Amino acid sequence: MLYPAQEEIRWRDVDSSNVRKVGWDKDGNMYVLFRDTSLNGTSTLYMYRSVPRQRVVAAARAKSVGKYINEHIKPHHPAVKIR
Numbered sequence: 269m270l271y272p273a274q275e276e277i278r279w280r281d282v283d284s285s286n287v288r289k290v291g292w293d294k295d296g297n298m299y300v301l302f303r304d305t306s307l308n309g310t311s312t313l314y315m316y317r318s319v320p321r322q323r324v325v326a327a328a329r330a331k332s333v334g335k336y337i338n339e340h341i342k343p344h345h346p347a348v349k350i351r
Contacts, residue, residue, distance in 0.1 A: 280325075284333035292324045298345070300337060316345040 279291040291299040298319035330336035
């Protein structure tokens with residue numbers, strides 16, 4: 269599967285201790301860039317398939333972004349680890 273170029277993803281910075289950004293593409297996929305918690309300096313990027321844009325915006329605005337993703341995104345949308 270090919271992933272869109274970074275400039276094709278609409279990113280939103282979020283206020284979260286474990287998530288740096290959330291984004292979406294024109295195909296309805298959600299992207300979550302998690303903060304680096306390891307010593308290697310690499311953030312983890314996941315794509316969740318078929319997530320309505322409204323859910324992405326709700327995640328970005330949630331009081332706890334990580335909790336919202338764990339409760340409303342992960343159980344309902346298949347994930348692909350990109351990096």
